[in-house]
Amino acid sequence: MKKDKHGDRCLECGGQLESGSYTHEEQVGRWKVSDGTGMRPKCTKCGEVSLSLDDLEAYQRRAARTALLEGKLEGDVLRYARKSMGLTQKELAVVLGYQPERISKWETGAERFDQSIALAVAGILFSADSKKPSQMVAEAVRRTEEHEPETVHTLRVPEPRLLKVG
Amino acid sequence: MTPQEVLAAVKEALERGNGAYALSPHCRKQMKARGFLAGDITRALTGATNATVDDEIPGRWRISGGTDTEEEPLTVVIEIHSNGHIEIITPLK
Numbered sequence: 001m002k003k004d005k006h007g008d009r010c011l012e013c014g015g016q017l018e019s020g021s022y023t024h025e026e027q028v029g030r031w032k033v034s035d036g037t038g039m040r041p042k043c044t045k046c047g048e049v050s051l052s053l054d055d056l057e058a059y060q061r062r063a064a065r066t067a068l069l070e071g072k073l074e075g076d077v078l079r080y081a082r083k084s085m086g087l088t089q090k091e092l093a094v095v096l097g098y099q100p101e102r103i104s105k106w107e108t109g110a111e112r113f114d115q116s117i118a119l120a121v122a123g124i125l126f127s128a129d130s131k132k133p134s135q136m137v138a139e140a141v142r143r144t145e146e147h148e149p150e151t152v153h154t155l156r157v158p159e160p161r162l163l164k165v166g
Numbered sequence: 167m168t169p170q171e172v173l174a175a176v177k178e179a180l181e182r183g184n185g186a187y188a189l190s191p192h193c194r195k196q197m198k199a200r201g202f203l204a205g206d207i208t209r210a211l212t213g214a215t216n217a218t219v220d221d222e223i224p225g226r227w228r229i230s231g232g233t234d235t236e237e238e239p240l241t242v243v244i245e246i247h248s249n250g251h252i253e254i255i256t257p258l259k
Contacts, residue, residue, distance in 0.1 A: 011190040011253060027198075051194065053187035053254060057204035083235045086205030086212075090237075 015045025022049050026063035029076030033063035058129070060084040065125040068118040075109040081121050082107075085128045096120055172217040172227050172246065179252050180211055187211075188253045196256045202234065207257060209233065210240035226255065 010017055020042035024035040041050040064081035082092045082103070089107070093100040096117070105111035167175070179186035187207075189197075197203070215231030225245045234240040234257075243255040 011188060012192065048191045051189050052185035053189055053204055053207060054183050054185055056189055056194070057208065060203050060205070080203070083203040083205050086209040086235060088235055088237050 010043035010046060010048055010050065012048045013043060013046040015043040017041040017050055018044050020049075024059045026060055028063050028067040028080045029072065029074050031067050031070075031072055031077070033066050035059055035062060057084070057086075061125050061128055065122050068122045068125075071115065071118070073113060073115065073118055075107045078103075078113065078117075078121065079107040081125060085125065092121075095124055167246065169217040169219070169227075173214065173229070175246060175250070176211055176214060176217070176229055176244070176252065179250075180208065186250075186252060188251055190253060190255065193254050193256050200257065200259070202240075202257050206234040206240060207242055207254060209235055210242050210257070214242070228258070 008017060009015065018041070019039045021037055022040040022042065023037040026033050026035070040055075042048070043050070060080075061084045064077070064084045067077045068081060082089065085092075087095070089103045090100045093103050096103075102111070106113040106117070189204075197207070210232035211229060213232030214229045216229070218228045218230070220226035220228060220243070223245075225247075227244050227246070228241050229244055230239070230241040232240060232242075238259070241258040243258060245253045245255055247253060
């Protein structure tokens with residue numbers, strides 16, 4: 001086990017960390033998305049910023065959400081959004097209620113997806129801030145099952161009758 | 167630590183969240199170069215089933231058995247620090 005006390009020292013050079021301003025940038029497909037500037041622990045020696053896995057996940061989800069809400073309806077953006085949530089194509093398909101093949105076609109650009117899909121994925125990205133992807137998939141499966149009852153209800157149409165008029 | 171203890175620590179840290187996993191700048195560069203997002207790392211760690219010790223670097227472990235968001239096997243190299251924090255060194259295909 002390492003004796004370095006993570007949190008106080010830079011993981012790159014071992015320098016002292018101090019709070020400093022930082023603007024995170026992510027490449028989402030062909031778009032560069034800048035996050036708002038905030039304060040983060042920064043190395044006084046090499047200038048590297050200390051980030052946790054949670055921090056990076058949050059930055060990447062926000063970047064994906066921004067790109068989708070800005071109307072960047074491109075396959076690479078959709079793929080980035082899915083990956084930022086830690087979902088496979090199959091899982092995103094379950095959450096959105098589509099076939100996995102459709103997600104693949106959207107991501108590769110073989111088919112275009114519209115604004116309603118972008119908004120749905122952006123909505124999932126909002127949910128992903130508070131829920132684990134596995135939780136989202138489980139909820140989507142439950143919703144699907146609730147809408148597909150095992151019993152089939154039959155509607156009876158009355159027999160047609162001729163009515164005398166006048 | 168035994169492999170079982172390491173695996174348990176990895177899962178516990180995932181549950182805890184709140185910055186339990188530190189990403190070195192080197193790791194962030196490697197992730198960008200190989201097209202991995204944080205979601206891939208989280209997914210691989212969540213599904214991990216094995217921890218094997220790195221004989222060359224004390225405290226370094228290879229966490230394997232999990233898959234990334236493309237459903238491909240992904241091994242994550244980590245180091246466990248004395249305060250319980252876990253540093254992600256690099257993702258390995």
